[in-house]
Amino acid sequence: MNTDGDPTGAQSTADVDGARFLRDFAALSLIGRSAGGGVDREAATVADHESRAWWSGWLEANGFDVRIDQIGNVFGLHCFVPGAPYVLLGSHLDSQPLAGRFDGAYGVLAAGHAARAVADRVAMDEIVPTVNVAVVDWFNEEGSRFSPSMMGSSVATGKLALADALTITDAAGITVAEALTPDATFESPLEVGNYAEIHIEQGRILEDSGATIGLVDGTWAASKYVVRVHGDQAHTGATIMADRHDALYGAALTVVAARELTNRVAAGKLHTAVSTMRVLPNSPVTIARFAEFNLDLRSADEAVLEEANRLLEEEFARIETTARVTIERTLTHEWGLRSYTPAGVALATSAAEAAGLPASRILTVAGHDSTNMKDVVPTVMLFIPSIEGISHNEKEDSTDADSVAGMTMLAEVASRLVQGELWHGERYVLPTTVV
Amino acid sequence: MNTDGDPTGAQSTADVDGARFLRDFAALSLIGRSAGGGVDREAATVADHESRAWWSGWLEANGFDVRIDQIGNVFGLHCFVPGAPYVLLGSHLDSQPLAGRFDGAYGVLAAGHAARAVADRVAMDEIVPTVNVAVVDWFNEEGSRFSPSMMGSSVATGKLALADALTITDAAGITVAEALTPDATFESPLEVGNYAEIHIEQGRILEDSGATIGLVDGTWAASKYVVRVHGDQAHTGATIMADRHDALYGAALTVVAARELTNRVAAGKLHTAVSTMRVLPNSPVTIARFAEFNLDLRSADEAVLEEANRLLEEEFARIETTARVTIERTLTHEWGLRSYTPAGVALATSAAEAAGLPASRILTVAGHDSTNMKDVVPTVMLFIPSIEGISHNEKEDSTDADSVAGMTMLAEVASRLVQGELWHGERYVLPTTVV
Numbered sequence: 014m015n016t017d018g019d020p021t022g023a024q025s026t027a028d029v030d031g032a033r034f035l036r037d038f039a040a041l042s043l044i045g046r047s048a049g050g051g052v053d054r055e056a057a058t059v060a061d062h063e064s065r066a067w068w069s070g071w072l073e074a075n076g077f078d079v080r081i082d083q084i085g086n087v088f089g090l091h092c093f094v095p096g097a098p099y100v101l102l103g104s105h106l107d108s109q110p111l112a113g114r115f116d117g118a119y120g121v122l123a124a125g126h127a128a129r130a131v132a133d134r135v136a137m138d139e140i141v142p143t144v145n146v147a148v149v150d151w152f153n154e155e156g157s158r159f160s161p162s163m164m165g166s167s168v169a170t171g172k173l174a175l176a177d178a179l180t181i182t183d184a185a186g187i188t189v190a191e192a193l194t195p196d197a198t199f200e201s202p203l204e205v206g207n208y209a210e211i212h213i214e215q216g217r218i219l220e221d222s223g224a225t226i227g228l229v230d231g232t233w234a235a236s237k238y239v240v241r242v243h244g245d246q247a248h249t250g251a252t253i254m255a256d257r258h259d260a261l262y263g264a265a266l267t268v269v270a271a272r273e274l275t276n277r278v279a280a281g282k283l284h285t286a287v288s289t290m291r292v293l294p295n296s297p298v299t300i301a302r303f304a305e306f307n308l309d310l311r312s313a314d315e316a317v318l319e320e321a322n323r324l325l326e327e328e329f330a331r332i333e334t335t336a337r338v339t340i341e342r343t344l345t346h347e348w349g350l351r352s353y354t355p356a357g358v359a360l361a362t363s364a365a366e367a368a369g370l371p372a373s374r375i376l377t378v379a380g381h382d383s384t385n386m387k388d389v390v391p392t393v394m395l396f397i398p399s400i401e402g403i404s405h406n407e408k409e410d411s412t413d414a415d416s417v418a419g420m421t422m423l424a425e426v427a428s429r430l431v432q433g434e435l436w437h438g439e440r441y442v443l444p445t446t447v448v
Numbered sequence: 449m450n451t452d453g454d455p456t457g458a459q460s461t462a463d464v465d466g467a468r469f470l471r472d473f474a475a476l477s478l479i480g481r482s483a484g485g486g487v488d489r490e491a492a493t494v495a496d497h498e499s500r501a502w503w504s505g506w507l508e509a510n511g512f513d514v515r516i517d518q519i520g521n522v523f524g525l526h527c528f529v530p531g532a533p534y535v536l537l538g539s540h541l542d543s544q545p546l547a548g549r550f551d552g553a554y555g556v557l558a559a560g561h562a563a564r565a566v567a568d569r570v571a572m573d574e575i576v577p578t579v580n581v582a583v584v585d586w587f588n589e590e591g592s593r594f595s596p597s598m599m600g601s602s603v604a605t606g607k608l609a610l611a612d613a614l615t616i617t618d619a620a621g622i623t624v625a626e627a628l629t630p631d632a633t634f635e636s637p638l639e640v641g642n643y644a645e646i647h648i649e650q651g652r653i654l655e656d657s658g659a660t661i662g663l664v665d666g667t668w669a670a671s672k673y674v675v676r677v678h679g680d681q682a683h684t685g686a687t688i689m690a691d692r693h694d695a696l697y698g699a700a701l702t703v704v705a706a707r708e709l710t711n712r713v714a715a716g717k718l719h720t721a722v723s724t725m726r727v728l729p730n731s732p733v734t735i736a737r738f739a740e741f742n743l744d745l746r747s748a749d750e751a752v753l754e755e756a757n758r759l760l761e762e763e764f765a766r767i768e769t770t771a772r773v774t775i776e777r778t779l780t781h782e783w784g785l786r787s788y789t790p791a792g793v794a795l796a797t798s799a800a801e802a803a804g805l806p807a808s809r810i811l812t813v814a815g816h817d818s819t820n821m822k823d824v825v826p827t828v829m830l831f832i833p834s835i836e837g838i839s840h841n842e843k844e845d846s847t848d849a850d851s852v853a854g855m856t857m858l859a860e861v862a863s864r865l866v867q868g869e870l871w872h873g874e875r876y877v878l879p880t881t882v883v
Contacts (some may be wrong), residue, residue: 110729111681111737157731215686233685246546248839249721250668250746251650251813254710256837261722262707268700275689286684287696288735292725294545296592297742298814299840300723302546307732311685378686379733402691404683405734 031417034126038416041067041106041122042114051407052114056107056153056164057085057192064106068121068150075129077148080203082445083175084168085152085193088203089125091132093142093431098206098440100430102128102423103149105165105382109157113409115213117154119397119416123211124148127424131431143433144206151382152193158183159192161345166382169443170389199446206436208386209393211423213411215379217402225418226365226372227396230358233284233378234318237346238308240267244338247300257300261292263336264304270328271308274321283321284311284378308342313376315349350376351384357393360435364425370418379404389441393426395419466852469561473851476502476541476557477549486842487549491542491588491599492520492627499541503556503585510564512583515638517880518610519603520587520628523638524560526567528577528866533641533875535865537563537858538584540600540817544592548844550648552589554832554851558646559583562859566866578868579641586817587628593618594627601817604878605824634881641871642792643821644828646858648846650814652837660853661800661807662831665793668719668813669753672781673743675702679773682735692735696727698771699739705763706743709756718756719746719813743777748811750784785811786819792828795870799860805853814839824876828861830854 044067045052045060054060065087072079077089090099104120128146135142151169156162159181167173179190214220219227244260268287275283286309293303310325312318329340358374365372375396377384383394397419400410430436479502480487480495489495500522507514512524525534539555563581570577586604591597594616602608614625649655654662679695706720721744728738745760747753764775793809800807810831812819818829832854835845846854865871 109681109731109734112734155731156733157729160732162733215683216688217691235685246544246841248650248814249723249744250670250719250815251839252719252837253651253716254707254719256652259707259721261703261725265700265703265707265722268697269704272689272694272697272700281688284685284687284689286694286735287700288684288727289730289732290696290725290727290739292723294592295724296544296590296840297595297724298591298597299544299547300721302841304725309684379683380685402687404686405731406681406737 030126030130034122034417034420035413037071038119038122041118045108047111047407049111049407051112051409052108053111054106054108055110055158056155057189058158061107064118065150068106071125075125076132080199081197082169082199082443083197084165084178084445086165086169086445087150088147089128090145090147091128092145093135094145097144098204099145099147100207100209100427101147101149101205102209102427103151103382104210104212105151105154107153107155109155109405111407112405113407115409115411116215116404117212119213120211121150123420123423126420127427130424131427134428135431140428140432142431144431144436146427146431147203154382159189163380163382163385166385169445170385171444172385175445197448199448203443203446204440205390205443206439207391207430208383209423209426209430210381210383211395211397211419212381213409214396214399215402215404216399218375219373219396219398220400220402222373223371224373225370225398225415226422227375228358228361228365228372229377229394229396230353230374231376232348232351232384233311233313233376234315234349235309235311235346236318236322236344239343239345240306240308241341242267242304242338243341244300244302244336246294246302249298249300252300258337259300260304260338261301263332263338263340264290264306266332266336267308267328267340270332271325274324277324278317278320282312282314282317285309311378313350353387353394354391357391357435360429361393361395361426364429365422368422368425370422390439391435395422395426465561465565469557469852469855470848472506473554473557476553480543482546482842484546484842486547486844487543488546489541489543490545490593491590492624493593496542499553500585503541506560510560511567515634516632517604517634517878518632519600519613519880521600521604521880522585523582524563525580525582526563527580528570529580532579533639534580534582535642535644535862536582536584536640537644537862538586538817539645539647540586540589542588542590544590544840546842547840548842550844550846551650551839554648555646556585558855558858561855562862565859566862569863575863575867577866579866579871581862581866582638589817594624598815598817598820601820604880605820606879607820610880632883634883638878638881639875640825640878641874642826642865643818644858644861644865645816645818646830646832646854647816648844649831649834650837650839651834653810654808654831654833655835655837657808658806659808660805660833660850661857662810663793663796663800663807664812664829664831665788665809666811667783667786667819668746668748668811669750669784670744670746670781671753671757671779674778674780675741675743676776677702677739677773678776679735679737679771681729681737684733684735687735693772694735695739695773696736698767698773698775699725699741701767701771702743702763702775705767706760709759712759713752713755717747717749717752720744746813748785788822788829789826792826792870795864796828796830796861799864800857803857803860805857825874826870828870830857830861
């Protein structure tokens with residue numbers, strides 16, 4: 014295409030970068046492609062290994078030094094100032110089963126392109142770096158095959174011990190260490206000064222508001238449980254109803270109660286979910302003695318979350334009586350409303366203005382690798398719009414224009430970060446890069 | 449112990465037989481013994497193979513000719529009248545996971561002891577046989593590992609094709625043929641004239657009524673479904689509640705609705721159950737796109753069952769709207785109230801009187817191998833009491849006195865059967881014994 018405003022007839026740098034980005038993203042999206050047009054790349058499966066290999070090849074072809082740490086995070090390093098720490102940009106290439114192309118992978122590739130753009134600007138003396146730039150594919154952000162989620166960034170930020178992570182098993186009993194066979198290649202520890210990440214929103218707030226960029230200033234509060242219902246085995250036919258202690262009935266009442274909690278608080282204020290179910294003995298003629306499932310409560314309002322937890326306790330007591338079961342609940346994760354550093358939001362706001370991109374502040378409901386990284390270094394988190402808010406689904410999508418705009422925005426943020434705008438001397442050493 | 453009425457001080461034959469039976473039953477119950485005092489012998493597992501081997505050894509030691517058919521049913525034959533058909537007595541040695549010692553195995557061992565007692569009476573010229581006696585351990589009555597249940601007797605009665613049964617897989621993808629490695633040993637087809645089975649009741653009717661023997665005169669009516677709920681994947685946190693199509697929520701509403709149907713008809717008239725659940729993708733951060741489970745309705749009143757099916761249809765429609773899912777249901781089994789032959793019930797009634805055992809008529813809610821056999825030859829079905837009606841549970845139990853009484857009762861019934869009391873020339877040839 015010719016750009017009217019350019020008398021030479023050459024394409025603008027931005028257009029060329031955008032076309033290259035979309036071409037690379039289309040290639041990456043072929044790895045683990047699912048029949049429904051999404052991807053299926055659970056952590057350390059063949060498809061995930063292929064996407065990690067593709068990423069290593071892309072990094073090498075684009076002038077990065079490739080390094081892998083002990084939990085399988087794949088880094089690309091670009092050193093401008095020897096001895097200075099790195100601005101790290103990244104996200105994750107793994108996916109949920111039958112998921113969309115954008116969730117994670119978009120942010121990894123945008124990080125690669127943004128870092129390359131920063132390196133070009135440094136090479137052309139457009140900017141003067143005070144720190145270096147690196148990019149990363151965090152291992153197993155999704156947590157569907159190996160729980161917990163955000164595994165790579167949790168180990169890298171010291172929230173999960175490496176040895177514990179490597180021995181976690183999938184449903185088939187395969188450990189992370191066996192599935193990953195990590196081959197750590199760092200020669201010296203990686204010191205990080207700042208982190209930035211861009212991700213598809215997974216909701217419809219940006220689409221509804223017309224903004225192209227979401228400036229994430231905080232996370233929803235959440236309470237996450239594992240619930241175990243204990244009943245007693247019985248015959249599905251012969252045992253009279255009054256004699257039953259049916260664990261699956263108790264589980265079903267809990268799933269329904271969790272869902273209906275959302276109707277008992279102000280509309281839209283509470284999100285709840287149960288999405289897994291394990292039943293024993295899972296026989297067509299034996300009443301379940303045991304059922305186990307996850308149960309999440311999330312809200313942007315801590316008072317609503319507290320009320321939901323209180324109502325849930327009442328429901329548990331009611332269900333124990335109704336189904337004649339006992340319910341054991343373990344609170345596995347709990348956090349309040351957490352902020353991203355306001356200085357990072359200010360930097361991103363300024364960057365969006367400079368890039369001419371309409372942006373608005375937003376909270377993230379979902380967890381991201383940045384929610385780990387923000388606890389160790391000043392961090393910037395950005396969103397691009399999701400079409401209809403569809404997420405964890407093959408139909409997840411965003412427009413080409415928004416995809417390119419996000420990459421441009423991340424390059425603008427990264428340019429500011431390598432010039433030290435958000436760096437005040439922090440040096441976080443990733444423990445996974447220290448042998 | 450001395451029997452006061454016996455001046456020689458010798459134990460009575462009945463006492464000796466009872467003690468032998470209980471000793472053998474204790475030995476059999478050690479195979480696949482579970483920590484909670486029950487057994488875990490799913491079909492064609494190591495424990496089931498061990499119990500089948502033990503049974504073959506017991507049969508050989510007690511003078512039976514052992515034969516195995518093509519679906520792994522293990523027979524012991526005692527021929528009195530060459531060319532005449534066999535009275536067959538039996539039940540099953542396989543169990544549900546973590547099940548009781550009695551369910552099935554009691555009936556197999558009682559059949560062995562009863563047939564031996566019959567052979568003794570023939571040898572002592574106490575009775576004159578017109579037909580022969582055989583005993584059987586039917587393969588995979590429980591159906592928990594390989595579905596459907598009552599597999600061995602279904603194949604033997606022509607209700608399930610042998611080739612289809614052998615290719616059925618368990619959850620790990622292992623076929624029946626692989627797990628069973630049957631080694632058929634019949635030299636000539638087995639012709640059956642009558643069948644009799646004794647089983648633990650699995651309910652509390654006999655216990656409550658004070659009867660020792662249940663004379664089964666019919667089966668409850670039943671409708672059995674496989675239900676599949678189709679939703680759409682979404683993020684458990686980020687997706688707003690109104691946008692969700694949650695298959696597990698739809699499944700949970702159905703489990704609750706099925707249970708609550710029992711409160712909408714006359715008390716005790718309807719038994720319902722859901723006891724399995726499979727969810728996809730079963731990820732802690734992705735709303736389920738799919739859920740699959742069994743759903744059974746059973747009643748002794750066909751009008752109640754019809755009403756329950758009608759109410760269930762209304763519930764499906766309501767749940768499809770509430771959870772924004774589609775529900776696909778397949779009626780996999782359906783039967784009305786079915787009778788055992790009245791002549792068999794009359795024979796058993798007379799036998800109980802002769803043995804001095806308090807007996808009462810009863811329906812069976814659960815299916816048994818006899819429910820297959822009764823469709824091909826005149827059949828007698830008997831129960832002994834269950835303590836508290838506990839079934840499909842390690843705590844399942846019956847008293848020693850009732851166990852021995854049941855064996856005595858079955859021997860009395862078998863004695864009458866080998867004398868041709870219920871035989872009118874029927875010769876059913878088991879297809880699995882024809883090569």
